[in-house]
Amino acid sequence: MQIEYFQLIDRIIDLNIGEKTITVEAQVPEKSTIFEGHFPGYPIMPGVLLTEAMAQSSGWLLLGLMKFERMPFLAMIKEAKMRGFVSPGQLLTIDAKIEHEGSGFAVTSAKVRVGNELKCSADLTFRHIPFPHPDLRVHMDAMAHKIGFPQQAMTHE
Amino acid sequence: MSSTFDQIATIIAETCDIPRDTITPESHAIDDLGIDSLDFLDIAFAIDKAFGIKLPLEKWTQEVNDGKATTEQYFVLKNLCARIDELVAAKGA
Numbered sequence: 001m002q003i004e005y006f007q008l009i010d011r012i013i014d015l016n017i018g019e020k021t022i023t024v025e026a027q028v029p030e031k032s033t034i035f036e037g038h039f040p041g042y043p044i045m046p047g048v049l050l051t052e053a054m055a056q057s058s059g060w061l062l063l064g065l066m067k068f069e070r071m072p073f074l075a076m077i078k079e080a081k082m083r084g085f086v087s088p089g090q091l092l093t094i095d096a097k098i099e100h101e102g103s104g105f106a107v108t109s110a111k112v113r114v115g116n117e118l119k120c121s122a123d124l125t126f127r128h129i130p131f132p133h134p135d136l137r138v139h140m141d142a143m144a145h146k147i148g149f150p151q152q153a154m155t156h157e
Numbered sequence: 158m159s160s161t162f163d164q165i166a167t168i169i170a171e172t173c174d175i176p177r178d179t180i181t182p183e184s185h186a187i188d189d190l191g192i193d194s195l196d197f198l199d200i201a202f203a204i205d206k207a208f209g210i211k212l213p214l215e216k217w218t219q220e221v222n223d224g225k226a227t228t229e230q231y232f233v234l235k236n237l238c239a240r241i242d243e244l245v246a247a248k249g250a
Contacts, residue, residue: 075195102205104215105198125198 003032008053012148013093015064020098022061024147026053030089045086050120051077054110057094058124062106063140064153065098066128071136072106076125084119086112092119104128161238168203169234172196182235187228210244 001008013023028045035043055074062072086092096110104127111121131137144154162182169186170177173196186192192200201212220226230236 075198100202100205101211102198102201103211103213104218105201107202125202127198 001026001029003029003034003049006052007143008049009056009060009094009147012060012150015061015150015153017064017153020061020065022057022064022096024057024060024094026092026094028086028088028090028092032088035088043088045088045090047080047082047120050082050086050092050112051080051122053092053094054096054112054120054122055124055126058096058108058110058126060144060147060149061096061098061108062126062128063144064149065101065106068137068140068144068154069130070128071131071140072126072128074124075105075127078123078125080120080122082120084114084117086114086119090114099123161241162234164207165204165234165238165241168200168207172199172203180234182233182238184234185229186232186234186237188232204241208241208245210241210248212241212244 001010008026009024010027011025013025015022034046034049038044038046055077059072059074066072091114093113094110095113096108098106099109100107106126106128108124108126109121110124112119131140141154166177166180169175169180169190169192173190173192175190175192180190184190186197186200197214201214205211217226217231221228221231231240
């Protein structure tokens with residue numbers, strides 16, 4: 001996890017295009033300037049970043065479903081529940097699944113676990129549009145390679 | 158069985174916190190009810206689920222942007238209900 005760069009997902013564990021589900025892992029760093037302020041003497045992962053991690057997990061799933069032809073952007077967060085603290089150094093397992101595929105938008109549900117302990121969950125809505133800039137597509141391709149995105153899920157057959 | 162309009166009006170009222178009695182078949186979702194594009198995503202999600210269809214929002218938006226259709230054709234509620242009825246009928250055909 002490169003927390004300062006908002007690159008929160010380390011690796012894809014499972015991507016099931018047929019079932020429309022994804023499982024990823026994200027290692028919370030031991031040290032970060034974020035933890036110096038959040039909070040002194042009691043560092044915990046901010047809820048907004050846990051929510052962002054759920055959004056990025058859902059985003060990778062949507063990218064796979066759309067064969068990297070369109071880019072999803074977070075539009076709405078519902079039922080976000082922070083159920084327990086996440087500390088520096090903990091390994092997050094994030095599951096996301098598609099709840100609905102609309103015209104130009106999609107709805108997912110996601111949850112973050114540490115081991116078997118559920119830490120947070122949310123329902124997320126995304127708008128998706130054709131990649132607005134070629135540099136973004138190049139970046140997402142590079143990130144997909146870095147986190148082990150299945151190559152066969154990146155292109156049309 | 159409630160009419161398409163009744164179902165849509167209820168969805169809009171509950172999704173956007175708009176008093177149900179202010180929503181009429183002549184209401185324009187954007188101009189009269191003040192529903193923005195983000196709220197309309199929520200409404201589309203609820204309509205898709207309730208009717209088992211997929212509102213073609215992107216196609217409609219493109220047609221409006223290209224000047225091939227007016228917003229009234231899709232966003233005045235009686236017209237929206239007619240489009241929904243067409244989509245439901247097409248699904249069952």
